[in-house]
Amino acid sequence: MLTGKTVIVGISGGIAAYKTCEIVRGLKKEGAEVFCVMTVSAQKFVSPLTFRTLSGNPVITDLFDEDLNNTPVPHIALREKADLVLVAPATANIIGKTANGLADDALSTLLLSVKCPVIFAPAMNPVMWENKVVRQNSKKIQKLGIKLIGPVYGEVACGEEGTGRMAEVSSVIDAVFDLLNHKNDLSGLKILITAGATREAIDPIRFISNRSSGKMGFALAHAAKRRGAEVTLISGPTYLNPPANVNLIEVTSAEEMHKAVQAAAQKQDVIIMTAAVADYRPNFTFMQKLQKRADTMSLELTRTVDILEELGKSKNGSFLVGFAAESNNLIENAREKMKKKNLDLIVANNVEAFEEDCSEVFILDKAGEVEQLPLQEKISTANSILDRIVTRVSPSRKDRA
Numbered sequence: 001m002l003t004g005k006t007v008i009v010g011i012s013g014g015i016a017a018y019k020t021c022e023i024v025r026g027l028k029k030e031g032a033e034v035f036c037v038m039t040v041s042a043q044k045f046v047s048p049l050t051f052r053t054l055s056g057n058p059v060i061t062d063l064f065d066e067d068l069n070n071t072p073v074p075h076i077a078l079r080e081k082a083d084l085v086l087v088a089p090a091t092a093n094i095i096g097k098t099a100n101g102l103a104d105d106a107l108s109t110l111l112l113s114v115k116c117p118v119i120f121a122p123a124m125n126p127v128m129w130e131n132k133v134v135r136q137n138s139k140k141i142q143k144l145g146i147k148l149i150g151p152v153y154g155e156v157a158c159g160e161e162g163t164g165r166m167a168e169v170s171s172v173i174d175a176v177f178d179l180l181n182h183k184n185d186l187s188g189l190k191i192l193i194t195a196g197a198t199r200e201a202i203d204p205i206r207f208i209s210n211r212s213s214g215k216m217g218f219a220l221a222h223a224a225k226r227r228g229a230e231v232t233l234i235s236g237p238t239y240l241n242p243p244a245n246v247n248l249i250e251v252t253s254a255e256e257m258h259k260a261v262q263a264a265a266q267k268q269d270v271i272i273m274t275a276a277v278a279d280y281r282p283n284f285t286f287m288q289k290l291q292k293r294a295d296t297m298s299l300e301l302t303r304t305v306d307i308l309e310e311l312g313k314s315k316n317g318s319f320l321v322g323f324a325a326e327s328n329n330l331i332e333n334a335r336e337k338m339k340k341k342n343l344d345l346i347v348a349n350n351v352e353a354f355e356e357d358c359s360e361v362f363i364l365d366k367a368g369e370v371e372q373l374p375l376q377e378k379i380s381t382a383n384s385i386l387d388r389i390v391t392r393v394s395p396s397r398k399d400r401a
């Protein structure tokens with residue numbers, strides 16, 4: 001989503017510099033070209049070699065570096081390339097220098113030279129962040145048009161608690177994305193997404209579940225949020241970090257997911273059901289851990305509510321998307337499911353996509369069109385699915401949005 005964009009990442013001397021490695025990786029993963037500029041203090045925390053390796057580009061640490069002979073005025077050369085400058089972490093020092101127009105190293109000089117959007121992700125001890133001069137300088141740079149992301153409340157590296165932690169890596173990347181990406185085509189639309197597997201308890205520690213990781217649903221939530229939608233994400237247990245600024249509702253069982261979907265569904269413009277909800281649950285949940293006794297045992301199971309089918313029957317103008325994971329007769333089974341459950345679109349994939357970071361899916365619509373998407377990262381698949389949805393959602397819904 002950032003293909004063709006160049007982001008200059010400035011790193012100043014705070015302990016949070018190690019998190020900036022993940023930011024650079026994330027930006028690269030989104031397709032951005034990344035150049036890093038480090039202050040002298042930043043190099044005490046992370047080596048330029050790390051950023052050179054992660055960004056795939058030389059790192060600027062010194063305006064007068066002999067190695068930059070081919071680029072006589074490095075800060076101007078970088079300015080020409082930059083679509084956005086991100087300073088993360090932004091120390092009290094770089095905030096103060098920028099607020100007062102000081103340019104005594106590569107990063108501060110670059111910051112005075114650029115015309116593109118600039119984001120600072122401050123990080124420092126909470127007492128420093130509260131300091132009157134730092135407050136004044138922060139306000140001053142905001143007035144100058146620099147966007148601040150964070151700092152956030154929490155425990156900082158020195159063990160103190162307060163506001164001073166650098167914003168989460170995903171929030172910083174989202175902020176870059178928001179400023180660079182003008183594709184706001186889902187703005188105003190309410191989208192409900194379900195994700196992950198449910199767990200149907202046998203006893204206090206055992207359950208019936210499946211291999212769904214939640215990655216596809218989380219990728220859709222991420223992409224929809226970035227494209228301006230108001231996102232509700234109902235998820236079974238996962239180990240994934242939820243996207244920033246979505247309404248996350250965590251559930252465990254199919255029954256809980258059913259209730260959560262029922263409560264949220266009426267208000268939605270689009271509902272995307274990626275969750276692999278258990279079809280059956282044990283008739284009975286033992287209150288105490290089952291002990292092993294007989295050589296065999298059997299569990300009696302009861303059908304759970306088919307949430308997707310119920311949504312298909314009661315849908316009130318919302319655009320309903322289902323997922324079908326099949327091990328055989330993929331297209332045929334998906335087509336049948338779409339019809340039976342009154343879906344507007346169905347995304348079909350082989351069961352091999354479970355738990356993977358990439359997927360290769362088919363998209364089927366009511367008109368009988370079948371489109372195959374290439375094998376790609378789930379975030380790219382998510383965006384392609386949203387592209388197909390946005391062209392099909394009723395214009396009145398989009399107008400109202």
Ligand SMILES: Cc1cc2nc3c(=O)[nH]c(=O)nc-3n(C[C@H](O)[C@H](O)[C@H](O)COP(=O)(O)O)c2cc1C
Nearest residue numbers: 012013014015039041042091092093094123124125
């Ligand atoms: C271990 C350690 C951690 C530091 N962490 C921070 C920090 O998180 N935020 C900050 O503003 N300064 C921090 N400092 C102080 C800065 O490194 C110092 O003010 C330095 O001059 C900043 O230079 P720069 O802005 O050019 O990188 C830290 C210093 C040390 C020794």
